[in-house]
Amino acid sequence: MVYQALLVLTTIKCLYASGVFRPTQDFQNKHQLDYIVAGKLSLKLRSYKTIRLFIHQTLLLSSIIMANTVVNSWNEFDPLKHVIVGRADHTCIPPNEPATEAKIPEDSDMRGMWGPRPLETVEKANIQLDNLAKVLSDRGIKVDRPSPIQWNQAVATPDFTTASQFGCMPPRDVLLTVGNEILSAPMSFRCRYFEYLAYHDLMQRYFDEDPNFRWEQAPRPRLGENSYQHGYFDEITIDERLKRTAELDFVTTEHEPLFDAADVMRLGKDLFCQHGLTTNRRGMEWLQRHFPDHRVHAVNFPGDPYPIHIDATFVPLRPGLIINNPNRRLPESQRKIFEKNDWEIVDAAPPSHNSPPPLCYSSIWLSMNCLVLDHKTVIVEASETLQQDQMDKLGMNVIPVPFRDAYPFGGGLHCATGDVYREGSCEDYFASQVPGTLLRS
Numbered sequence: 001m002v003y004q005a006l007l008v009l010t011t012i013k014c015l016y017a018s019g020v021f022r023p024t025q026d027f028q029n030k031h032q033l034d035y036i037v038a039g040k041l042s043l044k045l046r047s048y049k050t051i052r053l054f055i056h057q058t059l060l061l062s063s064i065i066m067a068n069t070v071v072n073s074w075n076e077f078d079p080l081k082h083v084i085v086g087r088a089d090h091t092c093i094p095p096n097e098p099a100t101e102a103k104i105p106e107d108s109d110m111r112g113m114w115g116p117r118p119l120e121t122v123e124k125a126n127i128q129l130d131n132l133a134k135v136l137s138d139r140g141i142k143v144d145r146p147s148p149i150q151w152n153q154a155v156a157t158p159d160f161t162t163a164s165q166f167g168c169m170p171p172r173d174v175l176l177t178v179g180n181e182i183l184s185a186p187m188s189f190r191c192r193y194f195e196y197l198a199y200h201d202l203m204q205r206y207f208d209e210d211p212n213f214r215w216e217q218a219p220r221p222r223l224g225e226n227s228y229q230h231g232y233f234d235e236i237t238i239d240e241r242l243k244r245t246a247e248l249d250f251v252t253t254e255h256e257p258l259f260d261a262a263d264v265m266r267l268g269k270d271l272f273c274q275h276g277l278t279t280n281r282r283g284m285e286w287l288q289r290h291f292p293d294h295r296v297h298a299v300n301f302p303g304d305p306y307p308i309h310i311d312a313t314f315v316p317l318r319p320g321l322i323i324n325n326p327n328r329r330l331p332e333s334q335r336k337i338f339e340k341n342d343w344e345i346v347d348a349a350p351p352s353h354n355s356p357p358p359l360c361y362s363s364i365w366l367s368m369n370c371l372v373l374d375h376k377t378v379i380v381e382a383s384e385t386l387q388q389d390q391m392d393k394l395g396m397n398v399i400p401v402p403f404r405d406a407y408p409f410g411g412g413l414h415c416a417t418g419d420v421y422r423e424g425s426c427e428d429y430f431a432s433q434v435p436g437t438l439l440r441s
């Protein structure tokens with residue numbers, strides 16, 4: 001409203017200044033406002049050239065004032081036009097808590113460490129994040145960045161305390177974009193409780209600029225003792241982890257709805273959610289009620305000992321094509337819906353590295369954590385040549401972008417971005433529904 005009023009006033013000012021409209025002689029000496037109030041404004045058209053100048057000025061002004069933000073994204077592959085790219089500033093390694101012990105593999109050099117990450121690593125990560133932002137904006141994609149807060153601050157709620165927070169390199173983990181809505185997820189890590197605040201200024205701006213934008217938040221979880229299975233990770237072996245994850249036995253309980261946005265793969269009318277360490281059934285049930293026109297599906301990948309986030313496991317490249325981590329294959333019973341609707345699921349190429357970079361939470365499978373720009377174009381990490389070759393063979397044009405210095409800050413190219421606008425609308429890619437994955441059959 002404020003912008004519209006401003007626009008109208010500025011337009012009148014422009015009209016007057018450019019001499020397109022002039023009051024008749026009778027009113028020439030009176031105050032401009034008098035004419036409007038008295039409804040006696042008499043208009044006289046000046047030359048065609050002046051009108052053109054006026055239209056140009058108005059369009060320019062309105063594009064500056066309205067900034068053209070439209071929130072709209074229904075999937076992971078339609079042409080990307082506006083995106084958020086994270087920042088590494090102030091990122092911390094959080095202290096242990098019931099949910100995060102899960103993320104630190106036993107042989108990791110991160111075990112037992114917490115606090116702000118070394119400054120030189122932050123600077124290197126930011127160079128790669130800034131470069132990604134530039135690659136995108138050079139292609140005409142609008143890029144916004146979050147406002148990092150000082151993550152090295154303790155958090156206390158009535159239910160828990162934690163000595164430090166995490167960061168805002170991976171917007172994908174917390175922001176779920178579905179159509180004209182961006183939803184902050186109810187994440188299960190205590191250290192990520194206030195992460196959405198880094199995006200608050202952006203959400204406020206989108207809210208002001210796009211009258212249809214739905215700015216949403218899932219119920220804030222309490223993350224008290226009941227939300228976790230205590231002792232879940234005590235002296236647990238890899239075999240035991242695999243057994244438990246295959247049996248859908250995770251550290252998070254069903255006490256309250258929990259999900260990370262990065263556990264949700266968006267394919268038009270269908271939302272496929274990974275049931276794992278960070279997302280529970282109640283979280284999916286909440287999503288189903290929140291998006292009643294969508295079909296929410298539960299999927300899980302038994303070969304993954306640390307199942308968090310679907311985007312290094314099951315990654316769509318275009319309508320009809322998904323690459324699947326060969327160590328974490330989708331079980332037969334859950335593949336039927338894809339087969340029935342002629343979707344092809346191919347094994348992803350192996351990663352080009354044997355280990356993740358130092359102080360990294362994620363696995364080497366960030367190789368497949370790519371950012372699809374449209375049905376034919378994809379950004380893949382620059383050193384992941386095997387994954388690039390496979391993409392090439394699958395008919396994609398590959399843009400290699402260096403990103404390994406950013407991995408330790410929260411993941412790969414998909415993690416580090418959050419959709420604001422992709423062209424396209426809500427398609428029904430799975431017209432034939434079959435039992436096996438649907439939350440509600």
Ligand code: DAV
Pocket residue numbers: 262308309310311312361362363364365366410411412415
């Ligand atoms: O394989 O470590 C990383 C996903 C990060 N969003 C993995 C999953």
